[in-house]
Amino acid sequence: MTLYFLVKYLHVLGAIVILGTGTGIAFFMLMAHRTDDARFIARTASVVVVADAIFTLSAVILQPVTGGLLMTLSATSITERWILASLALYAIAGLFWIPVVFMQIEMRDLARNAAEQQATLPERYFTLFRRWFAFGFPGFGATMLILWLMIAKPF
Numbered sequence: 451m452t453l454y455f456l457v458k459y460l461h462v463l464g465a466i467v468i469l470g471t472g473t474g475i476a477f478f479m480l481m482a483h484r485t486d487d488a489r490f491i492a493r494t495a496s497v498v499v500v501a502d503a504i505f506t507l508s509a510v511i512l513q514p515v516t517g518g519l520l521m522t523l524s525a526t527s528i529t530e531r532w533i534l535a536s537l538a539l540y541a542i543a544g545l546f547w548i549p550v551v552f553m554q555i556e557m558r559d560l561a562r563n564a565a566e567q568q569a570t571l572p573e574r575y576f577t578l579f580r581r582w583f584a585f586g587f588p589g590f591g592a593t594m595l596i597l598w599l600m601i602a603k604p605f
Contacts, residue, residue, distance in 0.1 A: 454523045461516035465597055467509035471501060472590055479554070483579055488564035488571050495558035502551055510547075513540070531605040539592040539599070546589030553582045 475498050482494035517536075521528060528534070560575040 457519045464509040464512040471505040488561045492561035532599045532603045536596045536599045539596045543589050543592035546585045553578045
């Protein structure tokens with residue numbers, strides 16, 4: 451196995467982790483939200499926050515490192531249009547993902563407080579959930595487009 455293929459494997463693995471964790475987090479948060487059970491939402495959001503910190507963040511850090519190594523090892527220029535498009539989409543995904551992390555933390559805390567007080571979820575929770583849900587589309591869509599660009603290299 452060459453260094454290039456090892457780095458490529460890590461790069462693809464990072465993309466899988468980002469997409470897989472993102473999909474899993476979205477699914478579990480949505481399912482918890484649908485229960486309207488503050489205790490269940492708080493437990494689910496707690497796990498989601500940890501998963502994002504461990505898996506998504508490590509993959510997000512790994513991607514530019516392995517991508518840069520792949521460019522160096524293959525003598526590919528950063529000025530290739532598909533790479534520039536990928537980098538722009540990566541920035542867009544980040545602009546949507548970073549606020550989502552803070553939304554998840556606040557939703558977790560709001561659900562915890564409601565559960566501890568045996569109260570209903572506050573309106574702020576629902577506002578955050580709608581925003582969290584909406585931010586998922588451009589953030590996840592950008593990562594899907596990056597994956598397509600990595601594979602197709604159309605331009």
